[in-house]
Amino acid sequence: MHTIDMDLVEMTLDVMKYAIDRISNVTPELGSPKKEEELLRIVGETITPTGIGGENAFKLFRDVLVKATVPIDHPRHLAFVPAAPTRAAIMFDLVTSASSIHGAYWMEGAGGIFCENQAMKWLVSLTGLPKNAFGVFTSGGTAANLSALVAAREDWREKNPGNDRTRALLLTSNGAHSSIKSMAKVMDADVRLIETEDEYLSGEDLKNEIDSLPEEDHKRLFAVVATGGTTNAGIIDGLKTIAEVCENEKIWLHVDCAYGGGALAAQSVRHLFEGIEKADSITIDPHKWLFSPYDCGAVIYKNLELAEKAHSQKGAYLEIFKDEGAQGFNPADYQIQLTRRLRGLPLWFSLAMHGTNKYRDAIERGIQLAKIAEKMISEDDELELVRPASLSVVLFKRKGWTAEDYKEWTYRNHRDGFALVTPSTYKNESVIRFCFINPDTTEEDIRKILETLH
Ligand SMILES: *Cc1c(COP(=O)(O)O)cnc(C)c1O
Numbered sequence: 001m002h003t004i005d006m007d008l009v010e011m012t013l014d015v016m017k018y019a020i021d022r023i024s025n026v027t028p029e030l031g032s033p034k035k036e037e038e039l040l041r042i043v044g045e046t047i048t049p050t051g052i053g054g055e056n057a058f059k060l061f062r063d064v065l066v067k068a069t070v071p072i073d074h075p076r077h078l079a080f081v082p083a084a085p086t087r088a089a090i091m092f093d094l095v096t097s098a099s100s101i102h103g104a105y106w107m108e109g110a111g112g113i114f115c116e117n118q119a120m121k122w123l124v125s126l127t128g129l130p131k132n133a134f135g136v137f138t139s140g141g142t143a144a145n146l147s148a149l150v151a152a153r154e155d156w157r158e159k160n161p162g163n164d165r166t167r168a169l170l171l172t173s174n175g176a177h178s179s180i181k182s183m184a185k186v187m188d189a190d191v192r193l194i195e196t197e198d199e200y201l202s203g204e205d206l207k208n209e210i211d212s213l214p215e216e217d218h219k220r221l222f223a224v225v226a227t228g229g230t231t232n233a234g235i236i237d238g239l240k241t242i243a244e245v246c247e248n249e250k251i252w253l254h255v256d257c258a259y260g261g262g263a264l265a266a267q268s269v270r271h272l273f274e275g276i277e278k279a280d281s282i283t284i285d286p287h288k289w290l291f292s293p294y295d296c297g298a299v300i301y302k303n304l305e306l307a308e309k310a311h312s313q314k315g316a317y318l319e320i321f322k323d324e325g326a327q328g329f330n331p332a333d334y335q336i337q338l339t340r341r342l343r344g345l346p347l348w349f350s351l352a353m354h355g356t357n358k359y360r361d362a363i364e365r366g367i368q369l370a371k372i373a374e375k376m377i378s379e380d381d382e383l384e385l386v387r388p389a390s391l392s393v394v395l396f397k398r399k400g401w402t403a404e405d406y407k408e409w410t411y412r413n414h415r416d417g418f419a420l421v422t423p424s425t426y427k428n429e430s431v432i433r434f435c436f437i438n439p440d441t442t443e444e445d446i447r448k449i450l451e452t453l454h
Contacts, residue, residue, distance in 0.1 A: 011054035018062055019094065023087045026440055028071040030417045039068060075441040076419035076449060079410075081231060081259050084438035085293040085346070092349035093293045096342055103342040106328030113329055116344035119351050123284060124300055126264035128277035135300030136307075136334040137344035141258030141285045142179040144299035147311065147335035148281035149183060149223060151301065152252035154310035156222035169217055171209060172225035175199035175235060177256060180225050190220070198387075198427065199230050203241020210249060223252040228273055228282075229260015232424055232433070234370075234393030236260060240275030247278065255279040258297065262289025263391050265360045266367055281307075286347045289363060289392075289437055296343045299335055307334040365439040366392035373434050373446050382454060386426055392436040395426050398453045403430040409452065419449050 022028065043060045046052055070077065073084045085093075101112040120135050127133070138144045153168050168189045172180050173196050184191045194201060194209045206224060213221065224246050226237040239255060246253040255276055261284030263269050264276070276282065282300045286292035301307045312333040332338050351359065370389035377383045377396045386395040398405070406423035413419045424433040432453075434446075 007054060011058060014055065014058055018058075019090075023090050026075065028074060029067065030071065030074055030077070030414065030420060031067040031069050032414060033070075034068045039065065070414075070420060073438060074420070075438050076421075076445050077438075078434045078436065078441070078449070079420045079422040081288045081435055082437045083287055083294065084291055084440070085287075086291045086350045086354070088353045089291060089346035089350035090293050092346040095349075096345045101342050103340040104332035104338050105330045107326040107330075109331075109342060110325065110328060112342040112345055113331060115348040115352075116331070116342055117329060119344050119348040120298065120300075122351065122356060123261075123286075123298055126261075127279070127282055127300060129279070129282070129300065129302050130277075132304065133300060133302045134304045135282075135298050136331045137286075137342075137347075138297040138299055138335050139295050139337065139340075139343065140287065140297035141177070141256070141283050142183060142297075143336060144258070144283040144285075144297040145177075145179050145225075145254070145256060146183040146186060147299045147307070148254045148283060148301070149187060149189070149225075150336065151281065151307045151310040152223040152254060153187065153189065155252060155306050158309070160219075163219075166220055168222040169220040170223040170225060171206065171221065173199070173201035173205070173227070173237065175201065175230040175232070175237070176225055176227050177231050177258065179258075180256065189222070192217075199233050199235045200237060201226060201242065202238040203243075203245045204238075206242050206245045210245070221249075221251055223254055225254045225256055226279075227260075228255050228257030228276060229263065229391050231259050232393075233387065233395055233426060234260065234390030234435075236272045236391070238275075239273060239279075243275040243278035252280045253278065254281045254283070256283045258283050258285040259288050260391050261285065261298075262359075262363045263367065265356070266363045267360070268364060268367060269391060286344070289366065290347060290359065291350065291362065292343075292347045296347060298344070301334070304334065311335060313338060362439040366436040369436040369441055369443075369446070370394050370434065372443055373436075373450075376446060376450055380450065383450070386429075386431050394434040395424070395431045396434075397429070397431055401430075406430055406432060413449070413452055418452070419445075421449060 042064050046057060072082050102108045106113055116137055124133050124135060138147060157164050170184060170189060171192050171194060173194045181191050194205055196205060226239055226242045228236050243253055264273055280302050284298045286296040286298060287294050370392045373394045374389040378385050382399050384397045384399055386397055410422050423430055
């Protein structure tokens with residue numbers, strides 16, 4: 001399999017040409033999903049005893065299968081949380097694959113982990129956490145949240161030895177991301193959602209909830225999860241007052257900034273995150289607002305040792321390299337995964353190439369696009385702003401439309417290959433939601449999308 005034959009060369013050229021064309025194309029075709037049976041009917045079975053050939057398999061991917069996907073970096077993809085990886089980061093994702101670096105241990109990954117840690121140092125500096133805080137790249141926000149919460153529970157059990165069989169309880173709000181509830185299930189922990197009317201959790205809300213807990217639940221409380229930019233509305237909880245409550249109660253504070261974390265680099269909104277420097281752990285997704293390709297999340301700890309206590313696997317076979325160069329930061333010690341891709345490398349290369357100012361400006365552009373959209377919406381008689389833009393999210397309504405009308409509109413724009421914008425709900429009402437990430441989205445794009453609402 002390792003001899004280079006002409007087929008391989010040809011296939012490589014095809015693949016490289018595709019990759020270059022794709023990253024140069026700023027408006028890739030907005031594909032749409034097809035039923036599995038339909039795809040199978042078109043391409044046939046692709047895994048066979050003798051193989052269908054690289055050129056053939058690649059052709060099926062390029063001509064059929066990729067067209068049944070929706071490119072998330074399209075400038076008029078404003079649904080969910082889009083992504084807009086830089087070309088530099090994508091190119092370096094290829095280099096990461098080609099280099100076959102095992103990213104669990106310094107012993108094998110030193111040079112690559114050095115790069116990841118350079119990028120991490122910048123991320124940590126944005127948070128304002130104290131000097132010894134540090135973090136590690138994960139597969140995404142879900143894995144980062146799980147890693148942080150497992151560390152929190154370990155710490156709680158360590159400090160409360162009677163609790164090693166007690167089911168732990170965490171508090172968060174209805175604005176929190178679904179992954180919090182889902183990861184609590186993985187941990188077999190309980191979640192209490194603090195219902196807020198507008199998705200904003202304050203220290204006072206938190207204090208009231210804690211005070212109303214029955215004694216036995218209060219004893220089970222091991223963590224509070226606040227959100228630094230709710231996924232739905234871009235709202236940042238009252239981190240300063242929440243941190244004070246957690247400090248008084250001696251409860252681990254995790255701040256989930258999977259979506260909003262990039263905005264820590266933006267001076268125009270940085271004050272909204274005040275208090276984040278008191279967190280015990282923080283999640284940031286570079287594959288959301290830091291222009292990394294999928295997948296790349298990050299978990300940062302105020303006290304890295306507590307993460308190590310929870311996650312280190314310490315295999316005996318790891319003690320073999322005795323020289324000093326082999327001793328260093330082991331990413332496997334601080335999150336749930338062992339063997340791992342160096343998924344912070346693409347971010348590192350792109351940051352190193354462009355500099356952090358470019359990142360700051362590109363993030364500010366997302367915030368500015370949301371303000372521009374807000375203004376256009378408020379000047380349009382048929383539209384109604386639901387709340388002012390928060391970070392890069394804008395929620396608004398088309399007067400007189402029902403949930404069904406919104407769905408139909410989303411479907412039509414997508415079917416025409418024009419845009420992907422999806423409805424959401426806020427305060428139990430159907431709304432349209434814009435989420436800007438891509439700095440290449442233009443005012444004209446926004447105007448044209450708004451025109452389709454008339
Ligand atoms: C997207 C998101 C997550 C989940 O992150 P993944 O990378 O999709 O696993 C968690 N929390 C928040 C606030 C998010 O926006």
